[in-house]
Amino acid sequence: MLNMMRITLKGVFRDRVFQGIMALAVLFLFIPSAASLSMRQVTELSVTLSLSLISFILLLLSVFLGGTSLWRDIERRYTFGVLSLPLSRSSYILGRFLGLALFLVLVSVVLGVAACVAVNVASSLYPADRPVVWSFVALALVYATLKYILLVAVALLLSTVSTSFFLPVFGTICTFLASGISQQVYEYVHSAAAVQTVSPLFRQVVTAVYYLIPNLAGFDLKINAIYSVAPNPRGLALTACYFLAYTAILLAGSIFLFNRREMK
Amino acid sequence: MYALEICGLAKTFKGKKMRTVEALKGLNLCVEPGEVLGFLGPNGAGKSTTIKCLMGLLRPTRGSATIQGRDISSAEARRSVGYLPENPAFYDYLNAEEYLLFVGRAFGMAPELLAQRTEEMLKLLELWEHRKRLIRTYSKGMVQRVGLAQVLLHDPDIYILDEPMSGLDPIGRALVKEIILDLKKRGKCVFFSTHITDDVEKICDRVAVINKGQLLVVDSVQNILQQGTEGYTVTVVAGDGRREEVFVTTDRLQSFIRDAAGESRSIEKIEPRRKDMEAFFLEIVAR
Known part of the structure; x- marks a missing residue:
């Protein structure tokens, strides 16, 4: 598994998709000057822009690398050589996942350092009323990374049943979009205001989808980082447990499906 | 114990319009240790399907098979096998040396032995000069040689080669023949598929002929040639x-x-x- 993980990491770093996406990091250079456009909340805006940029880069990486890594192995027939080694398919899937997860962690660390520099520059130019709490910024970054690692697990699950990259890539994007708003939709259809307008069947469908797709709302700690508001420790612990449980379920599903897949 | 034992192996694929295609129809075949067996058949006869079943890439619909007594469904069964796929493709973002190290680690080779064997194989297959170049820059023949290098790397007892001479020039073909004959001398078992009869005649101890998913004949090359006088x-x-x-x-x-x-x-x-x-x-x- 470690062997597979090492190969995955090497492959991602040599991938042109990664190199292209990472070129976006150059935007960090413009964050201090862009943040200065806000007259009163320069530091807050610089934190917002930095975390949003990191989030966007991680999203692209998790969707494109997570969604294409398995598909590419099958499409280019690398799997014939690899799966005929004394390596179980579960080790292969876990190695791939852990490699991609480690890669996202490394990218987060590098981008996190760049974000700190950008925020520091911005806040030194226009000191904020509320000083930046770096531990909250770090927490926001950690949870954003967990969110995208979970998204990689979604992409891998979709790759195990797909013969093209459309389902893994677009399925992951759809999951990401739906999971960001599922909490609000769920709360709305179960609210008193919706009782008259929403049919019971639609409410049941929404409830089923709500439990099926990941709920990524809890991973968003941007507000806490921007306004230096301490996050709720219980909420953090629950989100971490949710991440572990949901990722484990996705990986178990991926392994189950990939074990049944035939390499024609 | 047989090196390879195939009992009633059958494989059915679902084709278009809900049609089923019987790629293998109850194949029975045993290969002795130290034997070179040529698996001969026309295109679409079921050679690659048989090999893919043996290597765990396809799941047989019926029947079973063992490699040195271990069921093919376990990854451990592949530990004593060197497998060369038909028209092989390897991670093209790696160079030949990195790929061999990856394969050696998968077989649990000790680092010193792995480094030594990697160098030997790269030199044997004339890839030493190109070992730092990414595989994506290699010619088809060079990729085939990387395939042979990864097959030989851990010195297994059993070699399963799917069309090993395909895509090679005459020099490459001669090299592969030489390698198989050397393996034969060293008492290794080689099971290779081909549709080139000349290769079988020159290299193999026995030949198995398959067509339309059925094994038609299994006999020694010597017998066949004698009977044909x-x-x-x-x-x-x-x-x-x-x-x-x-x-x-x-x-x-x-x-x-x-x-x-x-x-x-x-x-x-x-x-x-x-x-x-x-x-x-x-x-x-x-x-």
């Missing part, structure tokens, strides 16, 4: 020194020699005339 071409030198070539059927050979001696004609050369492996193969497949 149609007669002999005898070169006779007459009393006046004139040479003549005469075809004599097998049953008439003894009496012909006697008669020639009686007529004071000397026999210079007796050469068997027989069907080659290709004729045998065509005859079997046409049945």
Whole structure:
């Protein structure tokens, strides 16, 4: 598994998709000057822009690398050589996942350092009323990374049943979009205001989808980082447990499906 | 214990419009340790399907198979096997050296031994000079040689090669033949698929012919060639020194020699005339 993980990491770093996406990091250079456009909340805006940029880069990486890594192995027939080694398919899937997860962690660390520099520059130019709490910024970054690692697990699950990259890539994007708003939709259809307008069947469908797709709302700690508001420790612990449980379920599903897949 | 044992192996694919395609129909085959067996068949006969089932890439619909007594469904069964896929493709973002290190680690080779074997294999297959180049820059022949290097790397007891000579130039083909003959000398078991009868005739101990998913014949190459003897071409030198070539059927050979001696004609050369492996193969497949 470690062997597979090492190969995955090497492959991602040599991938042109990664190199292209990472070129976006150059935007960090413009964050201090862009943040200065806000007259009163320069530091807050610089934190917002930095975390949003990191989030966007991680999203692209998790969707494109997570969604294409398995598909590419099958499409280019690398799997014939690899799966005929004394390596179980579960080790292969876990190695791939852990490699991609480690890669996202490394990218987060590098981008996190760049974000700190950008925020520091911005806040030194226009000191904020509320000083930046770096531990909250770090927490926001950690949870954003967990969110995208979970998204990689979604992409891998979709790759195990797909013969093209459309389902893994677009399925992951759809999951990401739906999971960001599922909490609000769920709360709305179960609210008193919706009782008259929403049919019971639609409410049941929404409830089923709500439990099926990941709920990524809890991973968003941007507000806490921007306004230096301490996050709720219980909420953090629950989100971490949710991440572990949901990722484990996705990986178990991926392994189950990939074990049944035939390499024609 | 057999190196490879296949019992009633069957594989059915779902085709278009809900049709089913029987790629393998109850295959039974045993391969002894130290034996070189050629798996001969036309395109689409089921050779690659059989090999993919053995390597755990496809799940048989029915039947079972073992590699050195271990069921093919376990990854451990592949530990004693070197497998070369048909038209192989390897991670093209790695170079040959990195790929071999990856394969060696998957087989649990010790780091020192792995480094030594990697160097040996790269030199044997004339890839040493190109070891730092990414595989994506290699020619087809070079990729095939990387495939052979990763097969030989951990010195397994069993070699399963799917069309090992495909895409190679005459020099590459000669090298592969040489490697297989060397493995034979070293008592290794080689099971290789091909549709080139000449390769089988020159390399194999036994041949298994498959067509339309059914095993038609399993026999030793020697037997096949002997059975295929149609007669002999005898070169006779007459009393006046004139040479003549005469075809004599097998049953008439003894009496012909006697008669020639009686007529004071000397026999210079007796050469068997027989069907080659290709004729045998065509005859079997046409049945």
